[in-house]
Amino acid sequence: MTNVYFLGGGNMAAAIAGGLVKQGGYRVHIANRGAEKRERLVRELGVAVSERLPVLGADDVLVLAVKPQDMQTACTGVETNGALVLSVAAGLSVNTLSRYLGGTRRIVRVMPNTPSQIGLGVSGLFAENGISDGDKRVAELIMQAVGLTIWLEAEADMHAITGISGSGPAYVFYLLNALQNAAKTQGFDEETARRLSLATFKGAVALAEQSGKDFAVLQQNVTSKGGTTHEAVETFKSCRVAEAIEAGVAACVARSQEMAQQYEAV
Template sequence: MTLYFLGGGNMAAAIIAGLRRAAYPHAVAVAERCADKRARLHAQFGVQTLESLPPQLHGDDVLVLAVKPQDMAEACAGVDTGGALVLSIAAGLPVSALSQMLGGTRRIVRIMPNTPAAVASGVSGLYAAEGASAHDRERADAVMRSCGECVWLDTEEQMHAITAVSGSGPAYVFYLLNALQQAAQTLGFSPEHAKMLSLATFRGAVDLAAQSSDDFAVLQQQVTSKGGTTHAALASLRRDDVAQAVTRAAHAAAHRSREMAQTAP
């Protein structure tokens, strides 16, 4: 049994790093057209690298589709899965489109990972097509749990929501981190200290929330004294409608995911 990656980009590398940390017991190979990427992946992880997939895979193999959605049809042209389990991490491409590109196979699990997978702190949403067995789900789960947590979805429609929340979510956090760093600099801190303060504040708040049984709103109240400094800051955020802006952003991401699914081949 071999776990093949079609595409050797950043997310593929993040998953491979997780597999290595978890001492994944099966062979891993990457099919990647770019020679520089092949050399880098082999040097970093010791995985077998290929310019293209073998002419035919086997039924006990796993194929991870890790190319960009707009390049998927071309990348899959001529691929013979041989009945292998297919895991797709391509945003917006539904099972129907993937099946069409791969000669009609329905043994497919769609996955929406996120970039913190690179440091084993990712979260992935997974949806199994009707052709995927319980054992296939277990195998997909084992791959993605090597780099974080997994959430199984009941319907393919939920892939749009998981894309909007956790798939795109790290970018929202980085946006807020950057905003807090910039605010710290306007208050007189050096860029280095502003970055350290922002990171430590986010990290500490997340750790506290993870270890507490209280809702986020309760934790917020515990930091806020009426008429105090935090109260003034939160009042400013409410005036600027920041919470609703985050909600609108997530809905915009979900809408774009649906558009991508509608334009898929």
């Protein structure tokens, strides 16, 4: 049974730890400075907790789940002792993490997203060429406890997946909120507007998954020329909605790259 230690007990750590507990086959331990949070983690997940990390061994897994800006301080004094390290911190390269952890390069970077909290996450993973297939498999199995995993060929791809799936749920929530507000403008009460928006998104995603058709084809199937949907889509086009989404993703990726450069310099 693999020991998985978490440094940090925030939402993502709790999501992954919860997935591992539910799946079984792991001994999960979370180190977190806050006593109140430790008590909650024990109560909600039934995991072992402590204020500081115990002594690690080479067969253990350490998951770094601290905010990027706090990582250097949190890693002070941490001895990995050869343990496999998974980092879910955005913007921290293998080089930076290695510097924080005394030179180890047995590191797998992970970019998860918030639907991991309900087992429907997407996680991009990257490991240097020196990482063994066995270590990659361990990392993959851990993250599959909370959703889909995708291996990235280059570390620079971590920025791209941050812009798509890492930050992507926020884009969906933004659109959900916009549709809900539009429904309210058309006279629906807030609860009905919320239900309509959620059901519309849920049904459209399920249809796309089950049909396997290209998204553009699915759109065309419901868009009769001169009809009601056509008017909406043409309005979106005139407002350059698709271009705005693409620009937003590009801005997210650029910010991820900028953050990485900042952490490299510290």
